[in-house]
Amino acid sequence: MTDSPVALITGGGSGIGAAVARRLLDSGHRVTVTGRGEERLRGFAEELGRPEGLLTITGNAAEYDHVSAAVEATLKEFGRLDTVIANAGFATHDTVAEGDPAGWPEMVLTNVLGPALLIRASIDALKETRGRIVLIGSVAGHIHGPGNIYGATKWAVTGLAENTRRQVTEFGVGVTLISPGRVETPFWDSYGSLPPGLLLTSDQLAESVVWAIGQPAGVDVNTVVVRPVGQPV
Numbered sequence: 001m002t003d004s005p006v007a008l009i010t011g012g013g014s015g016i017g018a019a020v021a022r023r024l025l026d027s028g029h030r031v032t033v034t035g036r037g038e039e040r041l042r043g044f045a046e047e048l049g050r051p052e053g054l055l056t057i058t059g060n061a062a063e064y065d066h067v068s069a070a071v072e073a074t075l076k077e078f079g080r081l082d083t084v085i086a087n088a089g090f091a092t093h094d095t096v097a098e099g100d101p102a103g104w105p106e107m108v109l110t111n112v113l114g115p116a117l118l119i120r121a122s123i124d125a126l127k128e129t130r131g132r133i134v135l136i137g138s139v140a141g142h143i144h145g146p147g148n149i150y151g152a153t154k155w156a157v158t159g160l161a162e163n164t165r166r167q168v169t170e171f172g173v174g175v176t177l178i179s180p181g182r183v184e185t186p187f188w189d190s191y192g193s194l195p196p197g198l199l200l201t202s203d204q205l206a207e208s209v210v211w212a213i214g215q216p217a218g219v220d221v222n223t224v225v226v227r228p229v230g231q232p233v
Contacts, residue, residue, distance in 0.1 A: 004053070005129075006078045007213070008032040008070060010061040010118060011088025013040040015185035016136060016209075019202035020085060023210045025053055032074040034059050034066075035088070061088035061114035062106075068121040081125040083213050085134040086115035086157075095147030104149055111153035112160070119164055123173070130172035132213060135161045137179040139225060143233055154179075165222060174220040176212040180205050181227030198230040 007024050009017045012033030021031045021044075030053035035041050041056040048054060055077050059066030074081055089111040092103040115135050126133065141154030161177035168175060184199040208226050215221055 002079060004028050004030055005082040006030045006032070006074060006080050007083040007085060008034070008074050008081060008118075008122065009085040009087055010034050010067075010070075010114065012085075013037060013044045013056075016180070016183060016202050016205055017085070017087040018044055019206035020087070020209045021054070022048065023203075023206045024213070025051060027210065027214075029053070029083075030078045031055070032057060032070060032077070034061065034070050036060055061086075062109040062117070064117045064121065067114075067117045071121045071125065075125060080129055081122060082129045082131040083134060084118050084122045084126065084131075085136065085209065086118045087136045088114050089136065089153075091150035094149065096149055097147050099147075099149060107150065108153055111150070112156045115157060115160055119160075119168075123168065123171070126168075126173045127171045130217070132174040132176060133164060133168070134176045134178060134209060134212060135164075136209075137161065137177050139179055139181045139227060139231075139233070141179055142225065161223070165220070169220065174215070176221050177223045178205070178209055178212065179223065179225045181225075181231045198228040200226065200228045 007029050009021055011017045012021050013035035021033050024031050032055040034057045038058045045056050057070045059070055092107050135157055137157045138154040140151035141158040145151045161175055165175035182195050182199045183205055185202055208224055212221050
């Protein structure tokens with residue numbers, strides 16, 4: 001168990017992050033999951049039977065002290081760190097011309113600053129294991145949507161992934177951007193309903209994340225776009 005790989009997932013108490021955590025635990029990883037909701041994290045751990053290889057930490061992905069503390073706690077608990085997954089994020093589901101700016105700062109900080117903070121906090125540990133950084137982006141970070149502020153944050157994540165890769169590849173660290181289309185997750189709760197058409201499940205998307213993490217040593221898969229069949233854009 002002490003030699004098994006270790007992953008840290010931000011925003012991992014539900015949705016995509018929780019699905020990835022389950023699959024990694026099933027495959028023998030040890031996993032740290034962070035999130036702002038202590039009750040949600042507790043429920044997630046209890047749902048899984050509080051496995052020995054799971055560490056849950058309450059914290060804000062957009063606060064460096066919280067992120068660095070999660071990395072330190074992971075290293076203390078498990079002794080290594082092989083993969084970080086920047087999954088925490090949300091959308092205000094409004095537009096630049098008609099939306100409410102009150103919600104934008106938190107969204108920008110979580111979606112854009114959060115992944116950068118995770119990279120900064122974890123890079124020294126990842127150099128030691130020649131590990132991998134996984135950023136959860138979005139199709140909205142590749143295709144423009146009218147007035148889409150959330151999409152603009154994911155365009156930033158798309159750029160961050162390649163900018164990071166160009167620096168950390170010399171350290172032996174891989175970088176993968178996973179850009180999902182529509183996924184059936186709590187992401188849509190603030191929207192009021194699920195979007196029309198077919199949606200991916202969190203488990204289906206988790207398959208792609210785990211596949212990227214499981215690439216052979218020396219292989220760096222950089223951008224993976226995953227849509228449900230039937231989503232035209």
